[in-house]
Amino acid sequence: MTAPALPAQAQFTSGGADQLSPTGSRTAPDAFGLQPSWVPTAGTASWRVDVGRYFEAVRCGAEAGTLITARLGRTCGPVIASPAANFYDFLLAQGTRVDSDIPKAWQLPTGTPIRVPPLTDASGRFLHWVVPPGGTTTAEGLYAAAVAAFGRPERPTWQEPVRRRRRSHHHG
Numbered sequence: 001m002t003a004p005a006l007p008a009q010a011q012f013t014s015g016g017a018d019q020l021s022p023t024g025s026r027t028a029p030d031a032f033g034l035q036p037s038w039v040p041t042a043g044t045a046s047w048r049v050d051v052g053r054y055f056e057a058v059r060c061g062a063e064a065g066t067l068i069t070a071r072l073g074r075t076c077g078p079v080i081a082s083p084a085a086n087f088y089d090f091l092l093a094q095g096t097r098v099d100s101d102i103p104k105a106w107q108l109p110t111g112t113p114i115r116v117p118p119l120t121d122a123s124g125r126f127l128h129w130v131v132p133p134g135g136t137t138t139a140e141g142l143y144a145a146a147v148a149a150f151g152r153p154e155r156p157t158w159q160e161p162v163r164r165r166r167r168s169h170h171h172g
Contacts, residue, residue, distance in 0.1 A: 031093040031136040032078060035119065039133065042120040046127055052110030055091040058098050058142060060105035062086045064149070068105070069130055071145035077137035079130040080116065088130065089114055090137050098139045103150040105142075 038054045040047045051057045055078075060068065062081060065088025069076055078091040089108075092098070098107045108114070121128040 032091070032133040034132075034134050036133050039116055040118045042118050044118055046115040046117045046121075048113045049116050050110075051108045051112045051114060052094065055094055056096045056098075056110075057108045057112070057114055058090045058092065058102065058105050059108055060088050060090075060146075062088055064088070064104040064146075065090075065130070067149040068142070068145045071148050072137060072141060075135070075137065075141050076131050077135040078133045079137075080114070080127065081130045082125075082127045084125045085127075090142055091133075092139060092142070093136050096139050099143050101153045102143050103146045103153050105146055 032055070036054065038047070038049050062083050065079065065081060068090070069079055069088070076090075080089045080091065081087065090105075098105075100107070115127055117127045117129060119129060119132050122132070
């Protein structure tokens, strides 16, 4: 099923400054609003939305996603999960780039389609919101949470390959 046509631009609230939740606690800066235009309404199927159109996405396995979400705490922005498919997608503000050596996770390339469930899908084994829109995870925060959960990744040490000289077989 193809998702309905989405508006040319997402309906974002002002980002950058921390927002106060209804209880008065600090939350992550909000780049998406509470009901972004790219989230399907209740009672409908999930929509296919391409990464880069309204948000960037960082994917990891479900176990890693659970740990990273817990480390982010109230600074965690939107997270979509599918335990049955073993993945978590952290949604970041459009244009955000994450360090390529983030432990146990990777940034999805622009144009990669992901499924976005309605906000009413908030639990279960299948596609659902772990953290609904209403805040924004920063690249720095996501990286720090992954490092806190798994340690710093070891950077590979590359050695130049041994080059063997070709013997010339001149018969002369």
